[in-house]
Structure formats: C-alpha cells, structure tokens
Amino acid sequence: MIQLCQSSDIQDPGAKGFSDDNYNILVVHKDGQFYGYRNSCPHIGVPLEWMPDEFLDKEQRLIMCANHGAEFLIETGECIAGPCSGQSLTAVPVEVKDGVLYAEISE
Numbered sequence: 001m002i003q004l005c006q007s008s009d010i011q012d013p014g015a016k017g018f019s020d021d022n023y024n025i026l027v028v029h030k031d032g033q034f035y036g037y038r039n040s041c042p043h044i045g046v047p048l049e050w051m052p053d054e055f056l057d058k059e060q061r062l063i064m065c066a067n068h069g070a071e072f073l074i075e076t077g078e079c080i081a082g083p084c085s086g087q088s089l090t091a092v093p094v095e096v097k098d099g100v101l102y103a104e105i106s107e
C-alpha cells in the first residue's frame with residue numbers, strides 16, 4: 001500500500017491524480033466513497049486529464065477523457081460513451097485508514 005494524501009484533500013465530489021515513476025492513478029471522491037483507477041484511457045492508453053486533477057465532467061457525475069471525450073462511470077470505470085464504449089478503466093484498490101488515503105499499486 002502506498003500513502004496518497006489525507007482523505008479530506010479530495011473534495012466530494014472531486015478527483016485527484018497521483019503519479020511517480022512507477023504509477024499514474026486517479027482517485028475520485030463521490031458520496032463519501034473513494035474510487036481508484038489507473039490514469040490510462042482504454043482508447044489509446046494515454047492519461048485522461050487536460051489539466052492537473054481535472055478528471056470529471058462539468059456536472060462532476062462522470063469521469064471524462066479530455067483527449068476524445070470518452071465518459072466513464074465513477075463507480076465502475078465502465079466507458080458509457082465515446083470511442084472506447086464498453087471498455088473500462090482499470091480499477092486500483094484504495095482505502096481510507098485514520099483519515100489517510102492509501103492505494104494498492106501492483107507493478
């Protein structure tokens with residue numbers, strides 16, 4: 001498990017990206033829950049965001065890929081619109097312990 005940040009550092013609803021040499025992930029906070037995914041669009045395998053931490057659509061209801069507009073369900077990572085419809089983001093297990101957010105990164 002790697003430590004990402006305080007759970008309160010991500011607004012609800014909101015999202016944040018985390019990366020280093022070994023990983024690039026995003027975590028979405030919605031309705032008190034946290035959802036982690038690899039920051040790689042199933043369309044062509046590039047990061048989703050156009051600006052740091054900008055992973056959600058305007059209404060903060062879906063994860064959006066800034067490259068060609070694919071939209072993903074926050075809860076499952078399933079692509080429901082766009083060029084990779086039917087495919088999914090790869091989930092990354094996350095958990096909160098004592099107010100700290102952790103992710104399980106597999107290499």
Ligand code: FES
Nearest residue numbers: 041043065067068
């Ligand atoms: S790279 Fe995400 S929709 Fe094309």
